[in-house]
Amino acid sequence: MTIVLGDNQYGKAETHVVRITKTGSGGKTHEIKDLNVSVALMGDFTASHVSGDNSNIVPTDTQKNTVFAFAREPGVGEIEDFAVQLARHFVGEFPSVSRARVSIEEYPWSRITVDGKPHPHAFVRGGAEKRLATVTCTGAATWVVSGLSDLVVLKSTGSEFSGYPKDRFTTLEETRDRVLATSLSARWRHAGSEVDWAESFAETRRVLLETFAVKHSLAIQQSLYAMGEAVLKSQPELAEIRLTMPNRHHFAVDLSPFGLSNDNEVFYASDRPYGLIEGTVTRDDAPEAGFAW
Amino acid sequence: MTIVLGDNQYGKAETHVVRITKTGSGGKTHEIKDLNVSVALMGDFTASHVSGDNSNIVPTDTQKNTVFAFAREPGVGEIEDFAVQLARHFVGEFPSVSRARVSIEEYPWSRITVDGKPHPHAFVRGGAEKRLATVTCTGAATWVVSGLSDLVVLKSTGSEFSGYPKDRFTTLEETRDRVLATSLSARWRHAGSEVDWAESFAETRRVLLETFAVKHSLAIQQSLYAMGEAVLKSQPELAEIRLTMPNRHHFAVDLSPFGLSNDNEVFYASDRPYGLIEGTVTRDDAPEAGFAW
Amino acid sequence: MTIVLGDNQYGKAETHVVRITKTGSGGKTHEIKDLNVSVALMGDFTASHVSGDNSNIVPTDTQKNTVFAFAREPGVGEIEDFAVQLARHFVGEFPSVSRARVSIEEYPWSRITVDGKPHPHAFVRGGAEKRLATVTCTGAATWVVSGLSDLVVLKSTGSEFSGYPKDRFTTLEETRDRVLATSLSARWRHAGSEVDWAESFAETRRVLLETFAVKHSLAIQQSLYAMGEAVLKSQPELAEIRLTMPNRHHFAVDLSPFGLSNDNEVFYASDRPYGLIEGTVTRDDAPEAGFAW
């Protein structure tokens, strides 16, 4: 029996970089990009593990510097492009690095409105929702996954749950009308890397929201599948989509002890435990995922 | 020397209640109110502390039930009104309770847009920002404090910091151009309780945002004061406003080792430590704050 | 009507400093102090607020530097002493600063045991509990408050709750046996500043824990008061103690639908809502609190 090193990776996580781009006459109009960038490198790092020989170890501090430098030049555009540039750099620059993954969270900002007009350099954070990109590169291939997280949505009707198996431990009553709420995380894999990322993101997000809203739900699984299916039908550039939908339970409060009815009007929003529904929707002819995930 | 009970209070914190109100033809259009309600009671509770005699202790469980019942009937309107009703109930119903405080956080939701129109019963969370109300009642008086928290704003220029004293431990360089960012918390005390709460909140928030944007800042203190002053000038119903502005430092990254300039374009967003600027702006003829805070 | 500046303060929050002190033969034995230090200054800062004149504003960056420098020399001893030195420095060094408050959280570490012996320079974090000190200085006076937070304790029996008033909204059943759990925060004010801080802290913490354990509880209020009273009886150096005890509800699960009994054996630990019990225990001849809190 021999003890050996298995899969391993390392990198700098959560470099929080804000890029201001000055445009317009005299550079008076500013654009903002607010990113949290994480790098992970895979490759030939056995010597560092076994004997502390770091000749193949690109310091995570250097990775951080590279993120800042690339934010300056060539600059941050869509996060998928920025991640591609960074990932290719690490694979191309360092022979010991066979694979690089760059994961980015983008925090949304919008302009503050002053006298009915958007201000050129004052901004307000747009919410907890994040836009995501994860790009993985080898020397030969590139995989791009886009996504979003912390998109909290709720339907106050149009959701049922019934017809499930009962056993000794079942106490849940079937319902024809309930609140359905979730904090959606979704990540979708692109079939290629020549994509209008901004357009693809906006459309995918729009379809997710609309389908959540209009699909009458007999199960969260059904909503999840419908959302994924609608996205793939709408976006031919996508190979698959993975959705995570925690069930943020809203329990109708029993108000009968107080002589009050409650026709799904007053709910207790529970934190834990919660249902957690996860699923993938894909095309049967999707290209292999490779190292995308 | 005798050991005695000093100030004390208790209550149910963080009852998370969601109220759906059904309006329109056939009740098909739903409104949502999403509240986190905390109750604190003050009064004659010495016996419980000293001997475990609970004859004056309204159970926190009852307080929670009351929140749910009141959410049903009379229902939740503006959070200031809801808090007033609850606080008056506890003071009026229980002789042992001399003072009640109800604090509410409201989470914003907006309708999901489907085919360009707002959906009648599907919603998306509007961000991390919260609207706040704290109402304190005695048998004779009511104080209303409104507010907001987690309103994250940033100016990418129009902010300076210079002219400060230097000592042995000073290394900070003066700057004529920096990023100014904060997660604003503000709470404002109303002079009375006959107020159009929704209008007052919307206007106060608007003035805070606009003033943050347009005021050229020589110090966060100056921005804070200008924001408070503008609010009081705009809103005659307000007696005072308290603002908390953590300085979310954005440090321009030194890119010169990489042969790159950085004219306030690439920033490292730091978590800790952070400056914390707090101040009150008031009218010199404001009514006494009493138990408002 | 004139708009004026009211109470205000500012400072650097959450400077996270770790101090290693090397002792023993050849400095081979290391001691660790892990502190989160927050400074707040009060004084004559009107000019900065009103006109952006910062000639009285000690930069928060300088405050941070001072924390690091003082950690080196004179070094960190007990956190109360460290806070006193820092607070006095700010008041003494800057005429515009009339009052300084230094608040410290200390994170506990213990040595890793190797072959049954404590290692000289390897440590493991001791838990979520924090030791606290808040020192407030004017030119003439010093107030010291010590404390702890996040001390999570639980009694699986020896706790009751009954005899409370019932109204229309009461559904809670009286109980003669329940779990009592809380995440204790306590802060105690010293009558003077010549104290063996380490000994005082250790004894106060011990008395809090022992009293929580042995006091049969008819109400959380009763436990709270008993704990405070026991501390004051034990520690003559203390003027008062303030305790915050959120009721971490543990609800016995109804297992009868499954044909199982549950004699307080299986509990659901709930997150929200929670009871929140707060109280002060003091001496009737305690010196004035002044600016201590």
Next chain:
Amino acid sequence: MTIVLGDNQYGKAETHVVRITKTGSGGKTHEIKDLNVSVALMGDFTASHVSGDNSNIVPTDTQKNTVFAFAREPGVGEIEDFAVQLARHFVGEFPSVSRARVSIEEYPWSRITVDGKPHPHAFVRGGAEKRLATVTCTGAATWVVSGLSDLVVLKSTGSEFSGYPKDRFTTLEETRDRVLATSLSARWRHAGSEVDWAESFAETRRVLLETFAVKHSLAIQQSLYAMGEAVLKSQPELAEIRLTMPNRHHFAVDLSPFGLSNDNEVFYASDRPYGLIEGTVTRDDAPEAGFAW
């Protein structure tokens, strides 16, 4: 092209159950187990996704009930055993469930000491560290992974980092002496399921801590590998171990502007960004991991 359902699973996450077991004469001595239990089921759930037919969907509410019922009878022993019983139940009870995974976090408690003796029913939480178990069952096989998380450790010397490649973006200076700190997460896969879980956990944890302490570190990777190797050498029941070691950077503060030296005595503990080092150590003859992870 056809759109199809891919991998999917669902279950109840974070059922927070506390089990009190009464032992000793008259049941006066209590034991406490404090668990956060998450269930995930995999199987034939296509109908629910595609058409909302829930005849194969065991409600997550039932899963929660089952956790509580099993906590009562047969009761909670070691978390690996509890997870095996639950996972086998779901696979055995429901033909549609082909695979079940039960993940448990255990929060540590110790007895409060009163008059030098452990109290029979009063407890104090032992820290942020968690003990972990993840058990995956099919009808035919069982995989057991144990672990721990949030074990925060620090070495104040005995750590170096040098010999790494330099490029255009490298500014880090080599060091022969630095602080090494991490919040360790480790999970180890058992070769079988007949194990003294408590003993195995205690020994693995001990070896991890001791190796972290005594191994002179030329790279975090080297510490990681040494820790994994030592565990596998010590514990023949283990097939592999996966370690995650975020580098909690402690930067020596430059005190020279203040005329002070800093021979690794004063550090700034940084939150973000952080290095993230992840690796697996395994036996070359380890049984296949199957569905263990």
